Amino acid sequence: MGNCLDSRVKSLNPSTTRPSSLGTSTAGAASTFTTKLSSFSDSTYDNFNDSEGFSEGRILEAANLKVFTFAELKSATRNFKSDKVLGEGGFGTVYKGWLDEKTLTPTKSGIGIIVAVKKMKSESMQGLAEWQSEINFLGRLSHPNLVRLLGYCWEDKELLLVYEFMPKGSLENHLFRRGAAFEPLPWSLRMKILLGAARGLAFLHSSEKQVIYRDFKASNILLDSNYIPKLSDFGLAKQGPTGGDSHVTTRVMGTFGYAAPEYVATGHLYVKSDVYGFGVVLLEILSGLRALDSTRPSAQHNLVDWAKPFLSDRRKLSRLMDQRLEGQYPAKAALQAAQLTLRCLAGDPKSRPSMMEVVETLEQIEAKKGRSREGRAGNSSTIMKEQSNYHKH
Numbered sequence: 054m055g056n057c058l059d060s061r062v063k064s065l066n067p068s069t070t071r072p073s074s075l076g077t078s079t080a081g082a083a084s085t086f087t088t089k090l091s092s093f094s095d096s097t098y099d100n101f102n103d104s105e106g107f108s109e110g111r112i113l114e115a116a117n118l119k120v121f122t123f124a125e126l127k128s129a130t131r132n133f134k135s136d137k138v139l140g141e142g143g144f145g146t147v148y149k150g151w152l153d154e155k156t157l158t159p160t161k162s163g164i165g166i167i168v169a170v171k172k173m174k175s176e177s178m179q180g181l182a183e184w185q186s187e188i189n190f191l192g193r194l195s196h197p198n199l200v201r202l203l204g205y206c207w208e209d210k211e212l213l214l215v216y217e218f219m220p221k222g223s224l225e226n227h228l229f230r231r232g233a234a235f236e237p238l239p240w241s242l243r244m245k246i247l248l249g250a251a252r253g254l255a256f257l258h259s260s261e262k263q264v265i266y267r268d269f270k271a272s273n274i275l276l277d278s279n280y281i282p283k284l285s286d287f288g289l290a291k292q293g294p295t296g297g298d299s300h301v302t303t304r305v306m307g308t309f310g311y312a313a314p315e316y317v318a319t320g321h322l323y324v325k326s327d328v329y330g331f332g333v334v335l336l337e338i339l340s341g342l343r344a345l346d347s348t349r350p351s352a353q354h355n356l357v358d359w360a361k362p363f364l365s366d367r368r369k370l371s372r373l374m375d376q377r378l379e380g381q382y383p384a385k386a387a388l389q390a391a392q393l394t395l396r397c398l399a400g401d402p403k404s405r406p407s408m409m410e411v412v413e414t415l416e417q418i419e420a421k422k423g424r425s426r427e428g429r430a431g432n433s434s435t436i437m438k439e440q441s442n443y444h445k446h
């Protein structure tokens with residue numbers, strides 16, 4: 054579910070990102086589409102098939118996606134019934150659907166495989182761009198930590214995407230929602246999720262033609278039945294710089310609270326801008342607090358600004374740690390994770406670690422877990438009590 058505090062799709066010049074109508078002429082929309090899709094494919098993926106360095110992942114030459122009819126997806130989701138809604142984001146609603154495993158044709162509830170069907174808001178130009186980007190990037194990337202796109206539908210003004218179903222939902226829900234379905238995540242699971250998500254980002258960054266994900270945040274990290282994290286939502290993904298450039302210049306888009314400061318200030322998007330977003334999620338995982346929350350006292354609205362000083366030593370850190378962990382985490386590992394967070398959140402992108410380094414550091418923290426049992430690591434203080442109130446909105 055889209056974070057109510059997110060200000061998704063923003064721009065230094067807001068007028069440029071206002072969603073506008075797709076127009077009434079389907080033929081017009083269609084021709085624009087085809088041109089964009091094909092030109093994008095040619096320019097973006099020429100020489101993008103070098104699989105060196107992708108021990109776990111693959112870049113496919115052509116997207117291997119099923120083209121669904123609208124009727125098929127309508128039937129799979131029982132006419133987009135409200136009780137089949139899995140979540141809602143800035144550009145569409147995600148429904149649960151049922152398909153035959155082999156033919157991917159609609160089946161009765163409870164038979165076949167469950168899929169997630171994202172139905173884009175049809176009047177949004179940005180939705181159209183995101184739909185295209187998702188197909189061009191996610192349709193061609195394959196990695197254990199990226200969600201699988203199974204196919205898409207484009208019929209009249211209807212744009213839909215069909216993904217593998219992620220039974221445990223988003224990390225955002227687990228960190229911030231309350232209720233029986235959202236038991237607090239134990240420390241070890243938090244680390245496992247971070248490591249998998251870091252591997253997904255490292256895979257994107259390590260290709261010869263790097264992919265900048267641009268929208269790394271807790272709601273875009275989905276969890277399978279074993280809590281294996283997979284990145285979803287490639288709508289804002291961007292090909293990295295070429296020809297020795299350090300960055301690409303783009304209109305500023307993303308989510309407030311997660312977007313890197315240099316990108317927000319200048320529109321210069323670095324591969325390391327993703328590392329900043331990773332640092333924000335790392336901080337959310339440690340603290341159990343949202344990146345942005347206007348229900349907190351004003352000095353604490355922005356988590357990074359407020360929490361950075363708590364990351365430097367063990368005593369201060371214990372006051373920041375998520376109260377829901379009830380002190381059950383290895384203090385040394387937590388401090389190492391906090392130090393990594395600080396490096397990811399460095400103001401200068403060059404000072405941030407690469408995602409490969411992040412993966413290695415998290416692996417080292419993981420490797421130590423066998424040697425040090427999770428235990429009590431300092432008591433929560435007044436701050437923690439205050440934080441618990443913030444969770445209630």
Ligand SMILES: Nc1ncnc2c1ncn2[C@@H]1O[C@H](COP(=O)(O)OP(=O)(O)OP(=O)(O)O)[C@@H](O)[C@H]1O
Pocket residue numbers: 054055056059061139140141142143144145146147169171200216217218219220222223226272273275285286
């Ligand atoms: N493949 C999936 N399996 C299960 N649930 C999913 C899947 N994809 C999305 N969801 C659920 O639907 C919600 C909405 O997803 P969506 O990507 O549209 O928006 P968002 O990430 O919450 O916000 P934004 O539009 O800002 O990216 C997710 O947060 C998640 O709970």
Ligand SMILES: [Mg+2]
Pocket residue numbers: 142272273285286
């Ligand atoms: Mg999303």
